[in-house]
Amino acid sequence: MNDTSAASILVLFLFNIIVYNIPLLYGTVGEIITEKAGSLNLGVEGTMAVGAMFGYLAGAWTDNILVGLVVSFLTAALCGLLFAVLTVSLQANQNVTGLTITTFGVGLYFFIGKGVGQNWPTMQQAPGLSAAFGEIHIPVLSDLPVVGKVLFSHNPLVYLGLAIAVLAWWYLSCTRMGLKLRAVGENPGAADSVGVNILLYKYLNLMLGSGIMGLGGFYMALNMSGSFEGSNCWVNGYGWIAIALVIFANWNPLYAILGTVVFGFFNTLQVYAGTLASAFPDGLGWLNAVPPHLFKALPFIITAIVLVVSSIRNREGSGQPAALGLNYFREER
Amino acid sequence: MKPKQPLFHVVKRDHVSRGQLVLAYVLAVVIAVAVGAVLLTVMGVPFGAFYQKMFTLGLLDNKFAYKNVENFIKLFVPLLITSLALALAFRMRFWNIGGEGQFTLGALCAGAVAMQLGDSLPRIVVLLLMALAGMLGGGLYGVIAAILKVRYGTNETLLTLMFNYMALYLLAFFGETRGAWNFFLDPQSPRPRFMTFPEGAQMLTIPLGKFSLNVSLLVALALCAGIFVYLKYTKQGYEIAVVGDSPNTAKYAGMKVGAIVIRTVFLSAALIGLAGAFCVSSAGVLSTSLTNDVGWTGIIVAWLAKLNVLGILVASALITVLQYGAQAASVTYSSVDANFADLLQGMILFAVLAADFFTRFKLARSAHSGEVAK
Numbered sequence: 001m002n003d004t005s006a007a008s009i010l011v012l013f014l015f016n017i018i019v020y021n022i023p024l025l026y027g028t029v030g031e032i033i034t035e036k037a038g039s040l041n042l043g044v045e046g047t048m049a050v051g052a053m054f055g056y057l058a059g060a061w062t063d064n065i066l067v068g069l070v071v072s073f074l075t076a077a078l079c080g081l082l083f084a085v086l087t088v089s090l091q092a093n094q095n096v097t098g099l100t101i102t103t104f105g106v107g108l109y110f111f112i113g114k115g116v117g118q119n120w121p122t123m124q125q126a127p128g129l130s131a132a133f134g135e136i137h138i139p140v141l142s143d144l145p146v147v148g149k150v151l152f153s154h155n156p157l158v159y160l161g162l163a164i165a166v167l168a169w170w171y172l173s174c175t176r177m178g179l180k181l182r183a184v185g186e187n188p189g190a191a192d193s194v195g196v197n198i199l200l201y202k203y204l205n206l207m208l209g210s211g212i213m214g215l216g217g218f219y220m221a222l223n224m225s226g227s228f229e230g231s232n233c234w235v236n237g238y239g240w241i242a243i244a245l246v247i248f249a250n251w252n253p254l255y256a257i258l259g260t261v262v263f264g265f266f267n268t269l270q271v272y273a274g275t276l277a278s279a280f281p282d283g284l285g286w287l288n289a290v291p292p293h294l295f296k297a298l299p300f301i302i303t304a305i306v307l308v309v310s311s312i313r314n315r316e317g318s319g320q321p322a323a324l325g326l327n328y329f330r331e332e333r
Numbered sequence: 334m335k336p337k338q339p340l341f342h343v344v345k346r347d348h349v350s351r352g353q354l355v356l357a358y359v360l361a362v363v364i365a366v367a368v369g370a371v372l373l374t375v376m377g378v379p380f381g382a383f384y385q386k387m388f389t390l391g392l393l394d395n396k397f398a399y400k401n402v403e404n405f406i407k408l409f410v411p412l413l414i415t416s417l418a419l420a421l422a423f424r425m426r427f428w429n430i431g432g433e434g435q436f437t438l439g440a441l442c443a444g445a446v447a448m449q450l451g452d453s454l455p456r457i458v459v460l461l462l463m464a465l466a467g468m469l470g471g472g473l474y475g476v477i478a479a480i481l482k483v484r485y486g487t488n489e490t491l492l493t494l495m496f497n498y499m500a501l502y503l504l505a506f507f508g509e510t511r512g513a514w515n516f517f518l519d520p521q522s523p524r525p526r527f528m529t530f531p532e533g534a535q536m537l538t539i540p541l542g543k544f545s546l547n548v549s550l551l552v553a554l555a556l557c558a559g560i561f562v563y564l565k566y567t568k569q570g571y572e573i574a575v576v577g578d579s580p581n582t583a584k585y586a587g588m589k590v591g592a593i594v595i596r597t598v599f600l601s602a603a604l605i606g607l608a609g610a611f612c613v614s615s616a617g618v619l620s621t622s623l624t625n626d627v628g629w630t631g632i633i634v635a636w637l638a639k640l641n642v643l644g645i646l647v648a649s650a651l652i653t654v655l656q657y658g659a660q661a662a663s664v665t666y667s668s669v670d671a672n673f674a675d676l677l678q679g680m681i682l683f684a685v686l687a688a689d690f691f692t693r694f695k696l697a698r699s700a701h702s703g704e705v706a707k
Contacts, residue, residue, distance in 0.1 A: 040490065042430070086683065090690035095428050095490055096636045097686060099629055104679025110672035115376040117668055230670065240498065247491060291510055297502035304495040311487035325428075325490065331344060 006279040013272045014150040019223070020271075021264030022161045023048070023235075026216025027242030028249060028256040029161075029168045034080070034209035035246060036172055037202050038185035040325040041083055042098030044213055045239025046105020051076035051214020052234045053109045056221035060121035065132035068218055076214020079105060080207040088202045091327050106233055113228045123226045133157065133222045157219050164212060168253040181205055185321030188328040198328060213239070241267075244303035250310075251319030263299040270295035341696045349692045357692060358637075361684035362651075369677050378666050390654065391661030399544040401661070406546075408625065409653040410553045411436070411612040415631035416649050417560055418604035420640040424564075425577045427598055431478060431493025432605050432628025434500035435471035439606025440613045440623055441504055442470030444527075447534030447614065448516050456533045463534060463610050471606015472599045474500065479598035483591040497628065505621050517619060527619040536615040549611040556604070561642040573597055605631075630656075633682055652678060 027044050034041045041047075051072035059068020079101055086092040113120075123130050133155050141152040172178040183191040184201045192198050220234045245263055249255035269276075270292040277287040310318050370380040390405060392398045415432055422429040429435075443463040451459055474496065481487040507517045509525045519528035538545035564570040572593050575583045583590050608627065613619055634652055638644030652674075659674035 042490075042494075082683070086686050090687055091694065092686035092689060093636065095430060096632060096682070099430070099632055100679050100682045100686070103629065103633065103675045104683070107672045107675030107677075107679055110670040111372065111376075111676050114670040115668055240494070243491070244495060291506050293502040293506040293509070296505075297499050300495045300498040300502075304492060304499070307492055307495070308481055308485070308487055311481070311485040320488075324488075329343075331342075 009272075009275055009279045011146055011149050013268060013276060014146075015154075016272070017261060017264040017268045018150070018154060018158060020268055021260050022158050023216035023220045023223070023238050024242055024245055024263060025161045025165055025256060025260040026219060027213050027239055028245040028260065029165050029253050030209040030212035030214075030216070031242055031246045032209075032249070032251055032253055032256060033168060033172070033181075033205050033212070035251060035324055036182055036185045036321055037205040037209075038188060038321050038323040038326065038328070039083070039087060039202065039206055040094050040098065041080075041101070041206070041210070042095060042243065043079060043083060043101025043105065043210075043239075044242050045235055045237070046102035046108075047076045047079040047210045047213045048105075048217035048220070048235045048239045049109040049233055050079055050105045050217070051211075052217030052221040053112050055214065055218035056226050057112070057116070057121065059129050059218070059222075060123070060126040060226060063126045063128040065129050068129065068222075069215060072214040072218035073211040074214075076217065077207040077211035079214075080210025081203070083210065084203045084206040087327060088199065088206070091329060094325050094327065102239070106235075109233055109235075110230070114230060116228075120228055121226070123222075126226075129222070155222075157215075157222070161216070161219070162257065164215075165253045165257050168212075172253065182321070185323055188323055192328075192330065198330075213242075216242075241299055244299055247307055247320075248299075248303050251321070262302075266295045266298045341698060343694050344697045346693055346695050354692055357688040358685060361688050362681055364684045365677050365680035368680055369673070372676070373669065376668060378669055383662050383666055383669065386662040386665055387658035388654065390658050391664070399542075401657075402544060403547065405653065405657050406550050407612075407615045408657055409650065410547065410549045410615070411608040411625070411627050412630060412634065412653055413553050413646065413649045414556060414608035414611070415605050415627045416634035416638070416645045417556060417642065418601045418608070419631045420635040420638070420642070420645060421560070421564075421573070421604070422598050422601040423635055424573050424640050425594055425597055427479065427482070427594060427601075428490040429475065429478070429493055429598060429601060430490055430628070430632060431475060431496045431602070432631050433624050433626070434493065434497040434628070435475045435602040435605040436609040436612070436624045436628050437497075437500040437504050438474045439467035439471035439609030440619065441500075441507065441609075442606070443467040443610035444517065444530070444613050444619045447530040448528065451531035451534035454533070456537070459533050460537065460614060463614055464607055467606040467608075467610025468603040469606070471609060472603030475602020475605070476595060476599040479595045483594055501621075504619070504623075508619065508621050529618045530614070534614060535617045536611065547615055549615060552611070557642055557646055564642070569593075569596070630678070633678060637682060637685055 027048055030047075031041065031044055054075040055068045055072025058071035059065055062068075083097055083101055086097045087094050135153050135155055138152045142148045144152070170178075172182065180191065180196045181201055183194075184196060184198055188198050216238070217235055220236075220238065224234050241263060245256060245259045248263070249259040269287075273287040273290065273292060273295070276284050310320075366384070370384070373380040373383055390401055392401055395401065415436060419429060419432055443466050446463045446466045447459065450462060454462070475493070478487070478489045478492045478496065481492065482489045507515060508527055511518065511525055517527055519526045537548040539548065540546075564573065572583070572588055575586065575588065576590055576593050580590050583593070605628070609624075612623060612627075616623065630652060634645060634648045637648040637652075655674040655677050656671075659669075659677070660671045663669050663671045663673065
């Protein structure tokens with residue numbers, strides 16, 4: 001294989017690390033906001049599936065990406081509302097409620113998908129939607145060699161995801177609301193006693209977080225060209241990886257961008273290992289010998305190690321909210 | 334100015350009658366089934382006929398009904414044992430959501446025994462060794478999280494979640510990697526495929542006419558009784574109850590809380606491993622989708638049953654009926670996916686979680702500040 005095509009394979013690999021894995025960023029940022037409010041929502045997978053299905057159908061039927069975005073956000077936010085009603089107001093166990101949202105959401109995904117059946121709208125029938133999801137070429141920057149392709153010629157939802165991550169960081173770290181939100185997640189009793197409206201903060205942020213997850217689901221639907229299969233869900237386990245990524249990113253949306261690239265690297269390597277090994281037989285030939293399952297498992301292995309090490313170091317510098325997973329019952333303050 | 338006071342506030346209930354509880358649960362199921370009927374109607378499926386097919390498990394007018402019952406039991410036993418086991422850990426507020434991983438490791442270890450010794454030892458010995466290997470595999474895998482939790486306060490929910498995926502990919506690795514060392518695979522198959530267990534490693538059955546009764550069902554029912562007694566009448570069961578109620582009380586009473594947690598989680602995970610061993614030995618072959626999500630569904634069952642042994646027996650039967658029935662009905666009604674069961678399951682649990690609130694709490698009229706002063 002000649003050098004130019006080998007180089008272009010490498011560029012494509014790097015390009016795809018971003019394209020395949022931005023949904024992880026959406027899921028992670030959504031879950032960070034949720035967890036900063038003190039709630040561990042294990043329903044990311046189901047929430048993303050709901051956002052994906054309804055967002056895609058709405059977007060394809062109206063042939064409008066904005067409608068798709070809004071619908072995926074709103075339907076996923078409804079999942080967040082459900083989670084909030086059950087865990088905040090009705091004091092249900094967060095783990096169980098989250099898992100149920102996943103079971104329910106994925107079940108709903110297949111039920112709707114299969115039910116639409118013959119009338120399924122394909123991406124070809126929605127030219128406006130396909131075009132809006134197309135790659136945009138940022139002038140000058142996208143003409144740069146390598147980085148131009150890898151960083152500056154993605155579809156608009158890639159940049160939306162990055163913008164949301166940066167905004168979420170700003171919201172959590174630099175605004176008064178963010179400060180109060182973090183107080184709710186650390187010590188709701190104390191926050192309550194200084195007059196923070198716990199109910200309002202929890203409800204709004206759980207819905208906001210879930211809505212962002214839903215956008216990630218919508219992205220995945222478009223990235224799969226909207227082709228529905230009865231056996232595999234579009235979200236395909238990304239929701240669970242996002243929960244791992246929250247820990248890896250130490251509950252910081254900016255680190256989540258970095259974490260998405262790291263996890264995405266392994267995710268994409270598992271697909272590209274063979275291609276890369278044959279393009280660079282001298283340097284990367286060993287990739288063929290590595291089982292792809294290792295690449296799939298690595299994000300979880302790394303996260304487990306991070307989790308254990310940070311607990312041994314006794315939460316020093318850890319971003320994990322102190323009241324994570326605990327329900328707040330005012331009478332027991 | 335008087336501070337604003339809400340009209341009602343929430344207080345804990347001390348007591349709720351069993352009748353109210355059962356009523357709340359029945360209502361939850363009815364609501365979920367009713368919403369499901371609406372959804373089916375929207376999809377253009379006659380819900381009456383669909384539900385009939387579903388709740389009778391496709392047994393009516395079926396020449397092979399006994400086969401259906403056999404398959405039903407194969408789904409039911411792993412779920413029952415897993416839910417029981419999870420309830421043990423949940424009773425101590427140890428959130429073991431690693432059932433999937435412990436189940437997988439149990440199945441893998443049992444599978445290794447089956448492939449290595451299945452031909453050379455008597456069947457009963459092989460089956461016992463498989464059960465033992467499954468328990469050890471699942472138990473040791475689960476106890477890691479317990480030790481770390483006790484020693485360093487590591488979040489067990491998140492850690493066991495990660496362990497699920499590590500186990501899953503380990504199983505997939507054995508199922509998809511060729512090599513002379515990989516005794517799990519069928520050497521004859523052109524594509525990597527798990528080899529069927531030798532005859533001697535397949536679960537015992539008792540023939541009753543055409544129907545053959547899976548022995549693991551009897552073991553599972555015996556386990557139910559055993560755990561009921563264990564929780565209610567033994568010292569260790571009492572310790573679990575105290576630790577679950579308040580770790581501080583347990584500490585003041587001189588109990589070694591850490592040791593109790595580690596012991597109980599080992600037991601819980603070992604039983605899940607046993608469920609995995611039973612599952613593969615009933616199936617007679619490993620598969621990458623062998624867990625059938627019992628690690629997740631078990632959590633739902635345990636919670637539906639309020640961690641009560643008898644309740645788990647009922648709830649796991651109900652959930653298996655939903656799953657198996659939806660599968661059977663979706664054969665006739667192809668526009669409805671077998672995942673319809675998940676949808677119903679989710680709605681039932683939502684309703685139960687909401688109903689739980691009203692059994693644990695009640696709304697009380699707030700006293701006006703003036704009255705308090707008097």
